Amino acid sequence: MVEWVMSELLQHKAVSEKVMEELTEVVGMNNMVEEHDLPKLTYLDAVIKETFRLHPPLPLLVPRCPSQSATIGGYKIPKGSKVFINIWAIQRDPQLWENPLQFKPERYLENPGFDFSGNNFIFLPFGSGRRICAGVPLAERMLKYVLAALLHSFDWELPEGTELEFSDKFGIVVKKVKPLVAIPRPKLSKPELYQ
Numbered sequence: 001m002v003e004w005v006m007s008e009l010l011q012h013k014a015v016s017e018k019v020m021e022e023l024t025e026v027v028g029m030n031n032m033v034e035e036h037d038l039p040k041l042t043y044l045d046a047v048i049k050e051t052f053r054l055h056p057p058l059p060l061l062v063p064r065c066p067s068q069s070a071t072i073g074g075y076k077i078p079k080g081s082k083v084f085i086n087i088w089a090i091q092r093d094p095q096l097w098e099n100p101l102q103f104k105p106e107r108y109l110e111n112p113g114f115d116f117s118g119n120n121f122i123f124l125p126f127g128s129g130r131r132i133c134a135g136v137p138l139a140e141r142m143l144k145y146v147l148a149a150l151l152h153s154f155d156w157e158l159p160e161g162t163e164l165e166f167s168d169k170f171g172i173v174v175k176k177v178k179p180l181v182a183i184p185r186p187k188l189s190k191p192e193l194y195q
């Protein structure tokens with residue numbers, strides 16, 4: 001996920017600038033990111049959510065197998081079927097999302113009803129219900145902390161002559177085909193902060 005977020009930020013300069021502005025305001029150029037800064041980083045939070053929408057690591061969740069037959073949305077689902085929920089498609093559905101292919105973190109600022117609880121059925125990167133991902137609190141905090149630290153401490157750019165590449169490889173877990181290579185340049189005010 002770190003790789004996808006970094007790739008989207010390198011692709012969308014205006015979004016990246018907003019993330020940097022927020023980090024400078026909340027953390028300051030004389031400090032490293034600390035855990036207590038994280039709840040104040042609302043724009044970074046929106047960037048992470050938008051990346052989860054477009055690049056869900058488990059696009060079909062974990063298959064369900066109903067113990068009883070049911071009819072859902074007019075479709076009969078016999079008991080014992082293997083049911084896959086295609087959240088990749090749901091999270092890009094033009095009937096549910098305005099301009100679904102556009103990378104637009106502002107959607108979550110305008111509508112705060114999006115989180116990782118699995119209660120909003122158009123946004124389910126960690127699944128939903130009783131078998132929702134058990135690691136949500138850890139994944140959410142670690143991802144935000146690592147990204148905030150990398151983005152606040154360094155300016156990032158692509159090696160000369162290279163281009164961003166967004167293709168992914170389908171599987172139980174979806175990965176980037178080509179790993180992102182980016183060059184960090186320290187930007188904090190004092191070199192001691194990096195020790």
Ligand code: HEM
Binds near residue numbers: 133138
């Ligand atoms: C980017 C990070 C992660 C993503 C996107 C993710 C996503 C998911 C998804 C989609 C499911 C299936 C939920 C469902 O079908 O409703 C799942 C299950 C699960 N995840 Fe995660 N996960 C992440 C990180 C973690 C971490 C860090 C842990 C543990 C420390 C973890 C532990 C689990 C466990 C134990 C289950 C099975 C839960 C059950 O079946 O009851 N995950 N995860």
